[in-house]
Amino acid sequence: MTYLKEIGEYVQTTAEVISSILDMQVIICDTDLELVGDSYPDFSPKDSRISHESILTEVMELGKNVVLDSNESHQGCAKCANREKCNVISIVGMPIIYEDNIIGSIGILAESQNSKEILLSKKEYYMGFISKMSDLLISKVRERKKNIELKILRKRLLSIVDSIDGALISSDGSGHIIHWNTNIKDFFNISDLKGKKIHLYDIIQHPSIRELVEKGIEFKNKEIVFNRDGKTTYALISGKTIDLDDYKYGAVIVLKKLTDVYDEVNDLSNNRITTNFNQIVGSSKQINIIKNKAQMVSNSKSTVLIQGESGTGKEVFARAIHYTSKLKDKPFIAINCAAIPDNLLESELFGYDEGAFSGAKKGGKIGKFQLAEGGTIFLDEIGEMPLHLQTKLLRVLQERYIERLGSNTSIPINVRVIAATNKKLEEMILTKEFREDLYYRLNVIPIRIPSLRERKEDIPFLLEYFLEINNKLLGKSIKGYTEDAMKTLINYDWRGNVRELQNLVEYVVNMAPSDYIRKEDIPARLLNNFRNSDASGNIDKNSEDAFDINENYKVESLDDIIKRNIIKALKYFGDDLAGKEMASKVLGISRATLYRKIKEYNIV
Numbered sequence: 032m033t034y035l036k037e038i039g040e041y042v043q044t045t046a047e048v049i050s051s052i053l054d055m056q057v058i059i060c061d062t063d064l065e066l067v068g069d070s071y072p073d074f075s076p077k078d079s080r081i082s083h084e085s086i087l088t089e090v091m092e093l094g095k096n097v098v099l100d101s102n103e104s105h106q107g108c109a110k111c112a113n114r115e116k117c118n119v120i121s122i123v124g125m126p127i128i129y130e131d132n133i134i135g136s137i138g139i140l141a142e143s144q145n146s147k148e149i150l151l152s153k154k155e156y157y158m159g160f161i162s163k164m165s166d167l168l169i170s171k172v173r174e175r176k177k178n179i180e181l182k183i184l185r186k187r188l189l190s191i192v193d194s195i196d197g198a199l200i201s202s203d204g205s206g207h208i209i210h211w212n213t214n215i216k217d218f219f220n221i222s223d224l225k226g227k228k229i230h231l232y233d234i235i236q237h238p239s240i241r242e243l244v245e246k247g248i249e250f251k252n253k254e255i256v257f258n259r260d261g262k263t264t265y266a267l268i269s270g271k272t273i274d275l276d277d278y279k280y281g282a283v284i285v286l287k288k289l290t291d292v293y294d295e296v297n298d299l300s301n302n303r304i305t306t307n308f309n310q311i312v313g314s315s316k317q318i319n320i321i322k323n324k325a326q327m328v329s330n331s332k333s334t335v336l337i338q339g340e341s342g343t344g345k346e347v348f349a350r351a352i353h354y355t356s357k358l359k360d361k362p363f364i365a366i367n368c369a370a371i372p373d374n375l376l377e378s379e380l381f382g383y384d385e386g387a388f389s390g391a392k393k394g395g396k397i398g399k400f401q402l403a404e405g406g407t408i409f410l411d412e413i414g415e416m417p418l419h420l421q422t423k424l425l426r427v428l429q430e431r432y433i434e435r436l437g438s439n440t441s442i443p444i445n446v447r448v449i450a451a452t453n454k455k456l457e458e459m460i461l462t463k464e465f466r467e468d469l470y471y472r473l474n475v476i477p478i479r480i481p482s483l484r485e486r487k488e489d490i491p492f493l494l495e496y497f498l499e500i501n502n503k504l505l506g507k508s509i510k511g512y513t514e515d516a517m518k519t520l521i522n523y524d525w526r527g528n529v530r531e532l533q534n535l536v537e538y539v540v541n542m543a544p545s546d547y548i549r550k551e552d553i554p555a556r557l558l559n560n561f562r563n564s565d566a567s568g569n570i571d572k573n574s575e576d577a578f579d580i581n582e583n584y585k586v587e588s589l590d591d592i593i594k595r596n597i598i599k600a601l602k603y604f605g606d607d608l609a610g611k612e613m614a615s616k617v618l619g620i621s622r623a624t625l626y627r628k629i630k631e632y633n634i635v
């Protein structure tokens with residue numbers, strides 16, 4: 032479609048107007064050589080084309096005015112097939128130029144000697160006049176192009192508006208709703224808005240809306256509650272003004288369901304390490320029994336308490352339970368109760384409102400329970416939870432409501448709880464370190480993961496499994512373990528369980544020089560059974576390389592002894608995460624206590 036054809040009717044009228052003013056015939060053709068406008072009375076644009084040799088074609092080719100003062104002298108006329116029927120004896124032709132492009136040409140035709148004389152004698156005047164008419168055509172083309180651009184822009188905006196995740200409403204400057212996207216059906220009945228003059232205040236009751244409409248104060252992510260058909264929806268709401276040259280033309284409101292926000296956070300965070308039971312390596316009777324049990328309860332909403340030594344795979348089991356359950360597309364949120372200082376744990380779990388305490392973030396913070404909405408919260412190292420929080424957690428589990436710090440609004444929660452600990456909670460109940468009622472509330476489905484020492488037949492499988500992973504990860508192609516190496520590793524006591532084994536394999540794959548991992552590739556501390564214990568756990572007091580727990584102490588203060596031993600353990604195992612983990616094991620204290628002591632004694 033050429034520019035002139037797009038405004039075809041206007042071109043035809045222009046041709047007729049020029050003709051009636053000048054009292055000459057006028058034709059206007061486009062770059063397809065089609066006549067788009069023609070002042071001849073029986074003009075029909077469908078079957079009219081000008082020839083390639085015509086004057087108006089020449090006008091377009093040259094891009095300048097052409098005057099034909101005699102049809103005798105013109106080559107095109109001589110060749111023209113229409114020559115016999117044509118009465119035109121003189122033409123003044125002008126190109127139509129739009130943004131440096133020739134888009135057509137206008138011709139004034141004289142068919143009698145008299146007209147020819149008038150045309151030629153006044154050709155400057157005629158050209159000036161046609162030039163003005165040509166400008167009109169161009170402005171029409173421009174206008175039409177702008178309209179099309181506006182239409183495309185509008186379409187584009189509508190598609191963007193419809194493709195955003197949240198619900199969007201826009202209003203005019205006085206706050207009356209003029210547009211919305213389909214997502215608003217999550218909050219309002221669309222039929223309530225259609226064809227009616229509705230104000231933002233009528234459907235969103237939040238003080239920020241008034242401030243936005245009346246004062247132009249924008250806001251972001253304020254919490255709001257909607258109640259519709261007996262259902263409560265929690266949402267985040269943001270508002271922006273639409274202004275131009277200091278004048279407010281309206282506002283845009285975006286609403287997002289809190290549950291969608293949580294899902295997004297969950298998707299974006301690294302939490303979606305999906306795990307299934309096939310990824311839990313081991314075929315011992317003990318591991319099979321608990322795998323079956325965990326699989327059976329995965330779809331139940333009941334609380335699970337996973338107990339087992341550190342590194343046995345409690346978190347792996349918790350993930351497998353979640354990701355094989357109906358909740359698998361919902362969040363799995365893990366929180367390590369030992370890794371967060373006591374004073375922050377409550378706000379991490381339940382969130383806080385703006386101004387809840389000094390240092391609280393503007394706008395408050397959502398807690399892990401709310402982030403886990405619809406899914407699973409994994410409370411790792413629950414044995415480290417301070418008593419006052421145990422009381423709060425018990426209430427939350429019983430009432431299924433949370434209250435944020437600094438707020439007295441109850442927020443309902445629908446979250447499955449899986450707790451884990453390497454502590455003997457039953458003993459902690461006796462020493463009053465763990466609430467008995469909370470223990471029973473958590474221990475609805477108990478799962479105890481046996482240590483690696485109790486399922487030695489799993490060790491070869493785990494060794495092979497981690498070898499394969501590390502070969503890939505480190506670009507190695509180690510084929511396996513020599514018999515000697517395998518025997519040593521099976522007989523080792525693996526106090527750090529699967530985690531320790533995993534780290535050991537990574538180490539030996541890095542260091543092994545040959546195709547097979549040999550006994551001599553295994554670190555000396557392991558060969559000497561560095562914990563001075565044999566496979567049955569007996570202490571070897573003569574071991575040279577052993578961690579010294581049998582030293583003859585001079586009289587030292589208790590603090591000094593503790594500090595010295597922590598430094599010694601960290602030196603021995605390293606002060607990275609795995610080292611600290613091992614150090615805490617050997618020292619017989621929890622990781623959290625170790626961290627606390629490191630801080631207390633200023634050990635760097």
Ligand SMILES: Nc1ncnc2c1ncn2[C@@H]1O[C@H](COP(=O)(O)OP(=O)(O)OP(=O)(O)O)[C@@H](O)[C@H]1O
Nearest residue numbers: 310311312340341342343344345346347453529530
């Ligand atoms: N049966 C298993 N198969 C494969 N990998 C395992 C298995 N058990 C544990 N792991 C791996 O061992 C490491 C430790 O597991 P996990 O963190 O689940 O232990 P945990 O008992 O929760 O430890 P902690 O008490 O220290 O929190 C992880 O990298 C995990 O992937």
